[in-house]
Amino acid sequence: MTTASETITRTAAAAVRSRVSVPLRFPDGFTAAAEVMTFSGLADGKEHVLLALGEWEAAVGADVPGGAGPLVRLHSECLTGDVFGSQRCDCGPQLREAVERITDAGGFLLYLRQEGRGIGLYSKLDAYALQDGGLDTYEANLALGHGEDERDYTAAAQMLAALGTGTVRLLSNNPDKAAQLRALGVNVSAQIATGVHASPANLRYLAAKRDHTAHTIVLPPDVGVGRHEPHILPKLSARAEAAARPGASSPAAVPVPEEMLARAERLIPALRERAAETESLRRIPDSTMAELRTAEIFHLLSPKAVGGFGMGLETYGEVVRRLARGCASTAWTAGHLIEHVWMLARWPRRAQEEVFANGPAPLAAATGSPAGVAEKVPGGYSITGRWTFASGVMHSGWALLAAQHGGMRLQCLVPVAAVEVLDVWETAGLRGAGSNDIRAGNLFVPEHRTLDWDLLGAEANPGSGLHRDPLIHTPMGPLLNLVAPAAALGSAEYAVELFRELMMVRKVRHTVEARQADSPLAQVRYAQAYGLVATARLHWQEAMRVIAASHARRPATMTDRERGQYRLSLALSGEASAEAVRVVMAGSGGSVHRLSHPLQRIQRDVNVLMNHAALTRDPVFEQSGRGLLGLGFTVPTF
Structure with a gap:
């Protein structure tokens, strides 16, 4: 991770020159307390200011390796939108939203004096006149002899460095902001989308940012830069926008896949602690469900248009696998609930508006x-x-x-x-x-x-006409086979971890070694279990490779050979996982069969998983063999 000091070495050093407390009040009545800071030594010599909001010092203090960092927005000055409430852009509502969200989370709003994407106020108003004649916001800038976007965020990096901030969560729809900060040495741990503040007057403006510079703005597919008449957003997108307005629930962050995996990883200790309670309740405890919601696990395959993450199959499978290292029942339930959100996103619009x-x-x-x-x-x-x-x-x-x-x-x-x-x-x-x-x-x-x-x-399901997320545009069948092998693999990995811990302390009767790990035969057994899990992991990765290859093309439907490879690899992964658990149990002694020991639970869970249709040996191997031999499937839905 890049540290704040490293950020300073990449840019000229700046320093805080003054601090003043400013109470804020917005036209809708929202209030917040800000500590406004000015700076000396900024590279562009402009009078940028930083608003420190909420528990910002605690958020900066969490800026450690692996930490998320404070919530930060780089907000470019917009006199027309921020002050006069112009609806030609979305700047005013974004500013209002950002102040509330950063106050809640702790962090900084950097108010940067870069009017009109860096071209100045008068030139921006000239560009508005050209837009009235049919040009989009970027074409108008070029027609005036300016660049499409002349903003430079060196000063922003200096301001963050002056406050000892090397890692941030960036509140922005603009990928260029994240890219520039990273190039300047700031670690952007997550880019979090703002709301879609659309109006009939700014739809073409928003569509140009979406289509021209890949802003994460979700609009109806028929709203584009070539359409000059105003449009009203359909209910689905309007609802997503309403959820993002201040006072409503915040729009979902869009973390990178690595962050989702880290979130799942952080849940494992609590899942292990509650595994016995989960079994006793015969459902997932409320505390676990609350933690899954807080980690936004159920957002994983939900479309971005409704505030979800729109992630891919590989991330989904890996999240289920990690949850199973804590509790297979939780992984099973969460995996299917994630999957079912994705199924709902494939329905026609009217049903989606309800759910x-x-x-x-x-x-x-x-x-x-x-x-x-x-x-x-x-x-x-x-x-x-x-x-x-x-x-x-x-x-x-x-x-x-x-x-x-x-x-x-x-x-x-x-x-x-x-x-x-x-x-x-x-x-x-x-x-x-x-x-x-x-x-x-x-x-x-x-x-x-x-x-x-x-x-x-x-x-070509009905939802594919509503959402751009790639996984909505793929056949449904392959994903429905993932939860069981993912849970089996994660469970086997946990079993081998427990076996190692047990071997390092356990004294086996009728042997001379002080602990099981010192026995050559026990070392062989551990190596066998470890190797079986490695084999299961390789088969799992092969299945992911096959399906990823099919999703990368259009149409995404698998060939018979690919279907055979995919299902066979998943089944072989499950078999190797189950065999690893068997080897572990055979070498762990009688005490692990007490109901208080997690290994007996893993064994029972994996035995049930192996009877799932995705892992049942005979039918899967038969149909896979037919596919690999080019004989065609006798079970159409295989």
């Missing part, structure tokens, strides 16, 4: 085993059935239920409050998953909350 109304991570159970029966009635369908293995149902507001209507398999979206949840989850392993049964009789489901399963699973 995403309260935020980017609506929790839903999903089950298709066995399918219920659907009867067509006026306005929708009436469904009846009893569905098993409803993973996530104990924490969900919605349920996705399969129902057969003639030759068509439907997925039906229903509120959990409208169905009966049957407490039947009494199992040997994964006891904390709470995958209970669901029962419904003659339950009415409106037409807009039913969807042909084949269309839902297709690359």
Whole structure:
């Protein structure tokens, strides 16, 4: 990590010249206390100021290797937007939003005297006149003989360095700000999107920033720089914008994948401490669910348009794997809840407006085993059935239920409050998953909350016309096979970790060694278990390679050979994981079978995981062999 002192060496040193406390009050009544600082020695000689907000000293104090750093916004001066409330840009609302969010988190707002992206106030107003004639905001700057964006953030890096800040969380939609700060030696640990403050007057302006300079601004696909008439945002994007306004819940940060993995890693100790409680409750404890929400685990595959992260399959699988190092039941439940958010994002707009109304991570159970029966009635369908293995149902507001209507398999979206949840989850392993049964009789489901399963699973699903996130534009089937092998691998990794700890202290009866680790035979056993986990990891990585290759092209549908490779690699990973656990258990003595010992729980969890359809040896190997031999699959949905 780059330190503040290293930042200073890359730029000329600056120093704080004055500090003054300023109480802030915005037109909507929001108030905040700011410590406003001025600086000497800034490279461009301009009178930039820094507003220190909230518990900023504590946030800077957390700027250690691996730390997130204070929340920081680089806000370029905009007289028309910040002072007069112009709706031609989004600067005023962004300034108001930033002050509140930074006050809550602790950090700095750098108010930089760079009007009009660095071209000055008069030139910006001249550019407005050209925009009225049809040019976009960047074309207008060029037509006036300026650069598209003349801002330089050297002074910003100097200001941060003067306060001993080498790592920041950057509140910005602009990738150039993050890139310049990094080049100047500032470590940007995460770039956090601001709200989309859209109005009919600024849609073309926002679209130009989205399309021309890759700002993280989500607008309807038909809003582009070539359209001159005003547009009104549809409900889906308007809701995302409303959630980002001050006074509402903050919009989701968009961390890099490494940060999501680190968040999952940080949950592991608490998951291990609560593993026995999780089993006893036969569901995930409320405290664990709260920590998963705080870490924004359920945002992972949620589309960016609704405030989610829109991440890829590889990050998703790795998060589940890490959670399983703490508790397999938690990994199983969280993995499926993440997956089901992604399934909801594949539905048509009207259904999405309902489920995403309260935020980017609506929790839903999903089950298709066995399918219920659907009867067509006026306005929708009436469904009846009893569905098993409803993973996530104990924490969900919605349920996705399969129902057969003639030759068509439907997925039906229903509120959990409208169905009966049957407490039947009494199992040997994964006891904390709470995958209970669901029962419904003659339950009415409106037409807009039913969807042909084949269309839902297709690359060209209804949600693909609403969201740009790449994973929404891929077939659904491959992802549905990931949770079980990811949980098995993470569990096996935890087992080998425990085995090592045990060997270093355990004295084995009828042996001469002071501890098990000193026995050559025990050393061989540990090496075998370690090697099996390494093998499981390699098969897992091969599966990720195959599916990533298919997602990188269009259409993203796998060939038969790729499908065979992918499923076989996942199954082989699961088998190696299970064998590693068996080797560990065989060499760990009788005490590990006490219910207080985590190894017995891992063994039971992995035994149950190995009976999941993704890891059941005979059918997976048979169909994989057919695919690899070019004989075609006899099970179409394999």
